Amino acid sequence: MPDSQAVAVNGAGHNPALLHHFATEEQQRDASSLGMWIFLATEVMFFGGLFCAYLIYRLKYFGDFGAASKSIDALLGGINTAVLICSSLTVVLAIWAAQTSRRALMIGMLILTMLFGLVFLGIKGIEYRDKFEEHHVPGASFSFEHVPVPGHPDQYANPRHAQIFFALYFIMTGLHALHMVVGLGIFTWLLWMAWKGRFTPEYYTPLEVGGLYWHFVDIIWIYLFPLLYLIDRHP
Amino acid sequence: MTEPASEHARSPLTTYFTVWGALLLGTFLTYEAAKIDLGPFNAAVALTIATTKALLVALFFMHLRHASEKLLKVVVICTLFFLMILLALSMADYGTRVWS
Numbered sequence: 001m002p003d004s005q006a007v008a009v010n011g012a013g014h015n016p017a018l019l020h021h022f023a024t025e026e027q028q029r030d031a032s033s034l035g036m037w038i039f040l041a042t043e044v045m046f047f048g049g050l051f052c053a054y055l056i057y058r059l060k061y062f063g064d065f066g067a068a069s070k071s072i073d074a075l076l077g078g079i080n081t082a083v084l085i086c087s088s089l090t091v092v093l094a095i096w097a098a099q100t101s102r103r104a105l106m107i108g109m110l111i112l113t114m115l116f117g118l119v120f121l122g123i124k125g126i127e128y129r130d131k132f133e134e135h136h137v138p139g140a141s142f143s144f145e146h147v148p149v150p151g152h153p154d155q156y157a158n159p160r161h162a163q164i165f166f167a168l169y170f171i172m173t174g175l176h177a178l179h180m181v182v183g184l185g186i187f188t189w190l191l192w193m194a195w196k197g198r199f200t201p202e203y204y205t206p207l208e209v210g211g212l213y214w215h216f217v218d219i220i221w222i223y224l225f226p227l228l229y230l231i232d233r234h235p
Numbered sequence: 236m237t238e239p240a241s242e243h244a245r246s247p248l249t250t251y252f253t254v255w256g257a258l259l260l261g262t263f264l265t266y267e268a269a270k271i272d273l274g275p276f277n278a279a280v281a282l283t284i285a286t287t288k289a290l291l292v293a294l295f296f297m298h299l300r301h302a303s304e305k306l307l308k309v310v311v312i313c314t315l316f317f318l319m320i321l322l323a324l325s326m327a328d329y330g331t332r333v334w335s
Contacts, residue, residue: 026303030307033304034304037311041311041313044314048321048322049321051322055322056326056329074269078262081262085259085262086255088255089251089252089296096248208298215296216297218296219293222285225285226269227281231269231277231278233270234269235270
């Protein structure tokens, strides 16, 4: 009989969710969290490059970025921020429900999280549709003529510089939306596991780790919202 | 002062709902503050509110506040440190360079 099976048989008294190469459940949980945080570190550097590009061009083309930012619907962006914050709350409530053995609440909160995620993507879709209709998508049909620079009504924004803003807008929000789609996939799997009763107060690590990912995507949006939607909003 | 280790990931519901309320308030504040002309301080106000919100999410929702593993804190601090290297050194270059 292989060693791993021997350990599993010998350890009949302990939680079946505890893998044999971990000493305690807490160590197993910490190892999973640590792995996720290291992955999130790579994600921070991944988005960091885009934030850095944004910073350089915003300082260089300040007025043009302000004019381009003003053409985006900030209210939709604000509603989306609130939607994501609500989804983060439902994630922690799902984890709390798992910790306190409330299966129905946990499943409900997971479904609610995914609904909030879908609402976010839907609003994002409306925003993108508006940008396509206004010819604000970088490319051959891009048009941003005679848009005044905020604070300088006699001055028009340079369309070439505004195009850089919209390129950054689509790449950053698009990449964020892609993360949301991946998050929805992860939460579909978590919902399936929760439905099958895999999570107990002793073992809910996938929920915790999936939640870390969801909250991280929320944090990225918390920075994207003021940086892309709220430049020079004052009249 | 410190809670038992087994309670490390558990926060009372009131904490979660308070943080949620604070995050919504922060969103409203940043939206309204953008409408006021503060000159160069608009960006500073927006980033301060955003960082406060990010900290609230990380500390309470991502349970960093109760993290028992020191290695985890090292990873988080290293992440921020490397992000600062990326931004600061890039800006040191572009900030001191004469563009056409």
